[in-house]
Amino acid sequence: MTIKKREFKEKKIQKSFVFTCVLHFLVYSLILLVLYLGISTYIQYRLTTAFPTINDVLVYEDALESDDFSKVSLKLPRVSGFIVFDNDGRTVFSSDRDLSENIHADNVEVISSFAGAYYSVYEKTDINGDPCYYISLTTQDDSTNMLRIIGSCTLDTDLNILSGDLFPERTALSQQEFEMLQGIYSHNMSIEKYEYTNGNKEYRVLVFVAPQMTAQAYDKVMNRTNGLWFMAILVIGLVILLEAFLFTRKIRRSIRPLNQAITGYAQNAVFEVDRQAIPREFQPMADNFSHLLDQLAEVQKEKDEIYRERQRMITDISHDLKTPLTVIQGYAKAFMEDMIPEDKKEKYLTAIYNRSVLATQLIDTLFEYMRMEHPGYRPDLEKMDLSKFITEILAEKYSEIESSHFQMEVDIQASKIPFKGDKKLLRRLMENLLGNALKYNPEGTTIYVRLEVKNTEAILTVADNGAGIPQDIAGQVFAPFITGSTARTSGDGTGLGLAIVRQITELHSGKISLVLPPQKPYATQFVMHFPISGS
Structure with missing residues (x-):
């Protein structure tokens, strides 16, 4: 009975650990989710209400048709407002006293329509070279979807009407009316109108005023709302501290046997852990540590x-x-x-x-x-044409190759290959590879050099059809300190030739490989991949 009770307790401890971890994770995730949704919703609300449009009014179509403007006014953000006139120019409703004092029925004519004609203002010069303003009233033809100018006029700099068929009953415009033409109510407020008939077929014109969406205004709103994220970070920090405290207290008791085993290994180089004394979640960790x-x-x-x-x-x-x-x-x-x-x-x-x-x-x-x-070594990189540089090296080496009774086939891309490299190191790379081919192959061997660009890489191939590399050393051909002619390394017996080639390649962020088996007709094939400039 005692043994069974002990096993039950061990299983309970293991289950309690998992349950605690899962519970903490769920609570933590729920807090983050609620916080994220709350902040995101509020920020979205602030952004959508910071710059309202006339569409925010038109969604209350039923209230507009019944002239229940108070209901619409209560739903709109405080930063906006509207005033409604009837067909006789009387004020039917004004959401703000300031609007009723500054916007009159006479101004409606110079305000662009939300769904109809709109004004455009251009600065130009007249035939005498004097500055003036050209104003056009543009609408869209419903049948052709083409824009059509239905009226225009010209103003001087004092806003006197010089010519045109717009505003026939006016001789001049006030500064306020001129700004309204451009959709400006004040320095940071826009204005537009919407004409419709209510449920009783009575004409109504609604003039809507709202803040202009400028970069400065948007940044101001974002700075305010971003402050909420700072508060959220503080809350998340507190949650993390709480989770860290709870997990630390729980895990310390659970992994104490594993910690003791690690301490024992540090003392006597023997890793022994009682698997029954640690939770099953940590048993793979113990196995992995032992494997490590x-x-x-x-x-x-x-x-x-x-x-x-x-x-x-x-x-x-x-x-x-x-x-x-x-x-x-x-x-x-x-x-x-x-x-x-x-x-x-x-x-x-x-x-x-x-x-x-x-x-x-x-x-x-x-x-x-x-x-x-050495980790601190840096190559002396400079811009170059890799195609031209490799060609020049091969031209210099050609007489040596020919006098050694070798042949050479070259396939180098004719177009420019932009590259940043150390000319001295790249020359050493080519000399090592070509020197190996000359030193460890019989006369009559053909050396192949190919340079091409694929995607964002320059691919350099140096190969030959000579004696080849024995399979037993092919896997370690780039390792340093390999000596003997069978290693096909240069460096006068130091075993560092191909190791230096590998280092030079890696210093240029490239990769080098010995192709096994080599492609025909090659017996030995080295391929280097270099990132080209701008890739």
């Missing part, structure tokens, strides 16, 4: 192998340097002791020079690789 530790052990093993490989490389470099330096030392000593016959001095000097060049090349190759491997 195994992977870390493998990584450490590989790291140690790389270290040993570096040490071997240093030993090889030291050996390779020792040989030419020994020759230089011996010949130099012979010169110092005047043991060199006169007729052999030139030969010995040449040998000393050649050995010094070899030693310098070995050191330069190693230094170049280590320099590019």
